Amino acid sequence: MDGLPSSYLAATVTRREDHTDDLATFWLRPERPVAFEPGQYVTLVLPGASGQWVKRPYSVLSAPHEGEIELFVERVDGGELTPSLFGLAAGDALGVRGRAAGAFARDGACTHHVMACTVTGIAPFLSMLRHAAADPASGARGDRFLILYGASTPADLGPYAAELQTFARGEHVSAVVTVSRPWEAPNWTGEAGRVEDVLRKHLDALEWPLEETAGYACGNPGMVSAVHGLLRRAGLDDAHLHEEAYFPDAGETAPGEAPPAAPPARRQGVTAAPPGGIVLKTAPRPPERD
Structure with a gap:
Protein backbone atom coordinates (compact mmCIF):
# COMPACT_ATOMS: atom_id res chain seq x y z
CA MET A 1 0.00 0.00 0.00
CA ASP A 2 1.62 3.24 -1.18
CA GLY A 3 1.94 6.43 0.79
CA LEU A 4 1.27 5.07 4.27
CA PRO A 5 2.02 7.33 7.25
CA SER A 6 5.61 6.76 8.31
CA SER A 7 4.79 4.84 11.51
CA TYR A 8 2.58 2.33 9.69
CA LEU A 9 3.38 -0.95 7.99
CA ALA A 10 1.77 -2.49 4.95
CA ALA A 11 -0.29 -5.54 5.92
CA THR A 12 -2.28 -8.17 4.05
CA VAL A 13 -5.64 -9.67 4.95
CA THR A 14 -4.84 -13.39 4.93
CA ARG A 15 -8.29 -14.60 5.93
CA ARG A 16 -11.73 -13.29 6.80
CA GLU A 17 -14.69 -14.99 8.48
CA ASP A 18 -18.10 -13.32 8.62
CA HIS A 19 -20.36 -14.16 11.56
CA THR A 20 -23.26 -11.77 10.91
CA ASP A 21 -23.81 -8.89 8.50
CA ASP A 22 -21.98 -6.59 10.93
CA LEU A 23 -19.49 -8.85 12.72
CA ALA A 24 -16.42 -10.45 11.21
CA THR A 25 -12.98 -11.72 12.14
CA PHE A 26 -9.97 -10.58 10.14
CA TRP A 27 -6.51 -12.15 10.17
CA LEU A 28 -3.71 -9.78 9.16
CA ARG A 29 -0.06 -10.32 8.36
CA PRO A 30 2.06 -7.12 8.52
CA GLU A 31 5.19 -6.88 6.42
CA ARG A 32 7.14 -7.40 9.63
CA PRO A 33 5.91 -8.66 13.03
CA VAL A 34 4.21 -6.19 15.37
CA ALA A 35 5.04 -7.00 18.99
CA PHE A 36 2.22 -6.71 21.53
CA GLU A 37 1.23 -7.88 24.99
CA PRO A 38 -2.07 -9.68 25.62
CA GLY A 39 -4.74 -7.01 26.12
CA GLN A 40 -3.19 -4.36 23.89
CA TYR A 41 -4.60 -2.94 20.66
CA VAL A 42 -3.26 -2.17 17.22
CA THR A 43 -4.25 0.78 15.05
CA LEU A 44 -5.38 0.22 11.48
CA VAL A 45 -5.30 2.81 8.71
CA LEU A 46 -7.21 2.96 5.42
CA PRO A 47 -7.96 5.77 2.95
CA GLY A 48 -11.08 7.72 3.91
CA ALA A 49 -13.85 8.94 1.63
CA SER A 50 -12.11 12.30 1.20
CA GLY A 51 -8.75 10.74 0.46
CA GLN A 52 -7.28 11.31 3.92
CA TRP A 53 -5.97 8.45 6.03
CA VAL A 54 -8.44 7.20 8.66
CA LYS A 55 -6.99 5.50 11.76
CA ARG A 56 -8.84 3.41 14.34
CA PRO A 57 -7.64 1.14 17.18
CA TYR A 58 -8.82 -2.46 17.61
CA SER A 59 -8.09 -4.86 20.47
CA VAL A 60 -5.99 -7.85 19.41
CA LEU A 61 -7.63 -11.24 19.92
CA SER A 62 -4.66 -13.38 18.93
CA ALA A 63 -1.87 -14.19 21.38
CA PRO A 64 1.68 -12.87 20.89
CA HIS A 65 3.03 -16.28 19.86
CA GLU A 66 0.60 -16.59 16.95
CA GLY A 67 1.87 -15.68 13.50
CA GLU A 68 -0.95 -13.33 12.53
CA ILE A 69 -2.98 -10.52 14.08
CA GLU A 70 -6.56 -11.66 14.69
CA LEU A 71 -9.22 -8.95 15.09
CA PHE A 72 -12.94 -9.35 15.91
CA VAL A 73 -14.62 -6.26 14.44
CA GLU A 74 -18.09 -4.77 14.37
CA ARG A 75 -19.10 -2.76 11.28
CA VAL A 76 -20.72 0.54 12.19
CA ASP A 77 -23.05 2.25 9.71
CA GLY A 78 -21.68 5.71 9.05
CA GLY A 79 -18.28 4.81 10.44
CA GLU A 80 -15.19 6.19 8.78
CA LEU A 81 -13.12 3.00 8.77
CA THR A 82 -15.18 -0.15 9.36
CA PRO A 83 -17.25 0.09 6.14
CA SER A 84 -13.98 0.19 4.18
CA LEU A 85 -12.52 -2.62 6.30
CA PHE A 86 -15.59 -4.77 5.61
CA GLY A 87 -15.00 -4.22 1.92
CA LEU A 88 -11.67 -6.06 2.12
CA ALA A 89 -11.14 -9.71 1.26
CA ALA A 90 -8.23 -12.13 1.56
CA GLY A 91 -5.26 -10.74 -0.31
CA ASP A 92 -6.23 -7.09 0.10
CA ALA A 93 -3.92 -4.53 1.71
CA LEU A 94 -4.24 -2.07 4.57
CA GLY A 95 -1.95 -0.35 7.05
CA VAL A 96 -1.11 -1.35 10.65
CA ARG A 97 0.78 0.85 13.05
CA GLY A 98 4.21 -0.59 13.74
CA ARG A 99 3.76 -0.76 17.49
CA ALA A 100 0.84 -1.80 19.67
CA ALA A 101 -0.44 0.30 22.55
CA GLY A 102 -2.66 0.15 25.62
CA ALA A 103 -2.27 -0.67 29.31
CA PHE A 104 -5.12 -3.18 29.64
CA ALA A 105 -3.39 -6.32 30.90
CA ARG A 106 -3.62 -9.20 33.34
CA ASP A 107 -3.07 -8.01 36.90
CA GLY A 108 0.18 -9.60 38.02
CA ALA A 109 -0.58 -8.95 41.70
CA CYS A 110 -3.59 -11.30 41.71
CA THR A 111 -4.05 -15.00 41.01
CA GLN A 268 -20.63 11.06 36.28
CA GLY A 269 -20.60 13.16 33.16
CA VAL A 270 -18.15 10.94 31.27
CA THR A 271 -20.30 10.25 28.22
CA ALA A 272 -18.07 10.54 25.18
CA ALA A 273 -14.57 9.92 24.00
CA PRO A 274 -12.01 12.42 22.79
CA PRO A 275 -11.68 12.62 18.98
CA GLY A 276 -10.49 9.43 17.34
CA GLY A 277 -12.36 6.90 19.45
CA ILE A 278 -9.89 6.81 22.35
CA VAL A 279 -10.89 7.23 25.96
CA LEU A 280 -7.93 8.19 28.06
CA LYS A 281 -6.60 5.91 30.78
CA THR A 282 -4.59 7.43 33.63
CA ALA A 283 -3.03 10.09 31.37
CA PRO A 284 -3.55 11.55 27.89
CA ARG A 285 -1.66 9.80 25.13
CA PRO A 286 0.53 12.11 23.05
CA PRO A 287 -0.54 12.56 19.43
CA GLU A 288 0.79 10.00 16.97
CA ARG A 289 3.82 11.14 15.04
CA ASP A 290 3.71 9.85 11.51
Missing part, protein backbone atom coordinates in the same frame (compact mmCIF):
# COMPACT_ATOMS: atom_id res chain seq x y z
CA HIS A 112 -7.83 -14.90 40.47
CA HIS A 113 -9.37 -12.96 37.61
CA VAL A 114 -13.04 -12.23 36.93
CA MET A 115 -13.50 -10.88 33.40
CA ALA A 116 -16.72 -9.49 31.93
CA CYS A 117 -17.18 -8.58 28.28
CA THR A 118 -19.69 -8.01 25.51
CA VAL A 119 -19.42 -9.00 21.83
CA THR A 120 -16.04 -7.80 20.45
CA GLY A 121 -14.91 -7.06 24.01
CA ILE A 122 -13.93 -10.73 24.24
CA ALA A 123 -10.76 -9.96 22.24
CA PRO A 124 -8.27 -8.97 24.98
CA PHE A 125 -9.45 -11.75 27.29
CA LEU A 126 -9.01 -14.48 24.70
CA SER A 127 -5.56 -13.08 23.95
CA MET A 128 -4.74 -13.43 27.65
CA LEU A 129 -6.17 -16.96 27.86
CA ARG A 130 -4.38 -18.17 24.74
CA HIS A 131 -1.13 -16.70 26.03
CA ALA A 132 -1.57 -18.28 29.45
CA ALA A 133 -2.30 -21.66 27.88
CA ALA A 134 0.86 -21.49 25.78
CA ASP A 135 3.18 -20.12 28.48
CA PRO A 136 4.53 -22.72 30.94
CA ALA A 137 5.48 -20.01 33.45
CA SER A 138 1.91 -18.71 33.42
CA GLY A 139 0.53 -22.18 34.01
CA ALA A 140 2.89 -22.66 36.93
CA ARG A 141 1.32 -19.66 38.71
CA GLY A 142 -1.98 -21.52 38.89
CA ASP A 143 -4.07 -18.47 37.99
CA ARG A 144 -7.86 -18.95 37.89
CA PHE A 145 -10.19 -17.20 35.45
CA LEU A 146 -13.94 -16.55 35.41
CA ILE A 147 -15.03 -15.20 32.02
CA LEU A 148 -18.53 -13.81 31.52
CA TYR A 149 -19.30 -13.22 27.83
CA GLY A 150 -22.54 -11.57 26.76
CA ALA A 151 -24.36 -10.45 23.63
CA SER A 152 -27.89 -9.71 22.50
CA THR A 153 -28.24 -12.98 20.56
CA PRO A 154 -26.11 -16.11 20.07
CA ALA A 155 -25.12 -15.00 16.56
CA ASP A 156 -23.39 -11.93 18.03
CA LEU A 157 -21.03 -14.16 20.00
CA GLY A 158 -19.29 -15.31 16.83
CA PRO A 159 -17.21 -18.48 17.23
CA TYR A 160 -15.74 -17.33 20.53
CA ALA A 161 -18.32 -18.76 22.92
CA ALA A 162 -17.27 -22.20 21.70
CA GLU A 163 -13.60 -21.35 22.22
CA LEU A 164 -14.35 -20.23 25.78
CA GLN A 165 -16.08 -23.52 26.48
CA THR A 166 -12.97 -25.34 25.25
CA PHE A 167 -10.84 -23.42 27.75
CA ALA A 168 -13.40 -24.16 30.46
CA ARG A 169 -12.77 -27.89 30.14
CA GLY A 170 -9.59 -27.28 32.09
CA GLU A 171 -9.44 -26.70 35.82
CA HIS A 172 -8.31 -23.07 35.65
CA VAL A 173 -11.09 -21.46 33.58
CA SER A 174 -14.80 -21.06 34.29
CA ALA A 175 -16.88 -19.67 31.41
CA VAL A 176 -20.38 -18.19 31.45
CA VAL A 177 -22.06 -17.20 28.19
CA THR A 178 -25.26 -15.19 28.33
CA VAL A 179 -27.66 -13.51 25.88
CA SER A 180 -29.94 -10.60 26.74
CA ARG A 181 -32.63 -11.45 24.15
CA PRO A 182 -33.26 -15.17 24.68
CA TRP A 183 -36.74 -14.88 23.15
CA GLU A 184 -35.04 -14.40 19.78
CA ALA A 185 -33.20 -17.73 20.20
CA PRO A 186 -35.72 -20.38 21.32
CA ASN A 187 -33.06 -23.10 21.28
CA TRP A 188 -30.72 -21.18 23.58
CA THR A 189 -29.83 -23.17 26.70
CA GLY A 190 -27.23 -20.89 28.30
CA GLU A 191 -27.67 -18.03 30.73
CA ALA A 192 -30.21 -15.31 29.99
CA GLY A 193 -29.68 -11.67 30.89
CA ARG A 194 -26.99 -9.06 30.67
CA VAL A 195 -23.47 -9.80 31.88
CA GLU A 196 -23.97 -7.60 34.93
CA ASP A 197 -27.20 -9.48 35.75
CA VAL A 198 -25.48 -12.85 36.15
CA LEU A 199 -22.02 -11.85 37.37
CA ARG A 200 -22.56 -11.96 41.14
CA LYS A 201 -24.26 -15.36 41.05
CA HIS A 202 -21.27 -17.01 39.38
CA LEU A 203 -18.60 -15.08 41.29
CA ASP A 204 -20.21 -15.85 44.65
CA ALA A 205 -20.51 -19.54 43.76
CA LEU A 206 -16.73 -19.80 43.29
CA GLU A 207 -16.00 -18.36 46.76
CA TRP A 208 -12.71 -16.86 45.64
CA PRO A 209 -10.50 -14.97 48.12
CA LEU A 210 -11.37 -11.38 47.29
CA GLU A 211 -7.98 -10.07 48.39
CA GLU A 212 -6.44 -12.17 45.59
CA THR A 213 -9.04 -11.32 42.94
CA ALA A 214 -8.83 -8.75 40.14
CA GLY A 215 -11.81 -7.58 38.10
CA TYR A 216 -11.88 -6.59 34.45
CA ALA A 217 -14.57 -5.29 32.11
CA CYS A 218 -14.35 -4.74 28.36
CA GLY A 219 -17.15 -3.62 26.07
CA ASN A 220 -19.85 -0.99 26.08
CA PRO A 221 -19.41 1.75 28.70
CA GLY A 222 -22.72 1.05 30.45
CA MET A 223 -21.74 -2.56 31.09
CA VAL A 224 -18.24 -1.56 32.20
CA SER A 225 -19.60 0.88 34.76
CA ALA A 226 -22.22 -1.57 36.05
CA VAL A 227 -19.72 -4.41 36.38
CA HIS A 228 -17.25 -2.33 38.34
CA GLY A 229 -19.99 -1.17 40.66
CA LEU A 230 -20.95 -4.79 41.32
CA LEU A 231 -17.35 -5.84 41.92
CA ARG A 232 -16.77 -3.00 44.36
CA ARG A 233 -19.85 -3.99 46.31
CA ALA A 234 -18.61 -7.58 46.29
CA GLY A 235 -15.46 -6.39 48.06
CA LEU A 236 -12.83 -6.10 45.31
CA ASP A 237 -10.20 -3.41 45.74
CA ASP A 238 -10.32 -0.45 43.33
CA ALA A 239 -6.60 -0.92 42.75
CA HIS A 240 -7.38 -4.24 41.07
CA LEU A 241 -10.29 -3.15 38.87
CA HIS A 242 -9.42 -2.70 35.19
CA GLU A 243 -11.46 -1.56 32.23
CA GLU A 244 -11.45 -1.07 28.48
CA ALA A 245 -14.57 0.81 27.39
CA TYR A 246 -15.54 0.73 23.71
CA PHE A 247 -16.87 4.21 23.04
CA PRO A 248 -18.62 5.07 19.77
CA ASP A 249 -16.95 8.17 18.38
CA ALA A 250 -17.01 9.66 14.90
CA GLY A 251 -19.28 6.81 13.90
CA GLU A 252 -16.94 4.06 15.05
CA THR A 253 -16.73 1.74 18.03
CA ALA A 254 -13.16 1.28 19.16
CA PRO A 255 -11.28 0.26 22.28
CA GLY A 256 -10.91 3.23 24.55
CA GLU A 257 -8.61 3.75 27.45
CA ALA A 258 -10.81 4.89 30.30
CA PRO A 259 -9.79 6.46 33.60
CA PRO A 260 -8.92 4.05 36.40
CA ALA A 261 -11.87 2.58 38.29
CA ALA A 262 -13.43 5.14 40.60
CA PRO A 263 -16.59 5.50 42.69
CA PRO A 264 -19.65 6.23 40.52
CA ALA A 265 -19.94 9.84 41.69
CA ARG A 266 -16.53 10.61 40.23
CA ARG A 267 -17.48 9.03 36.91
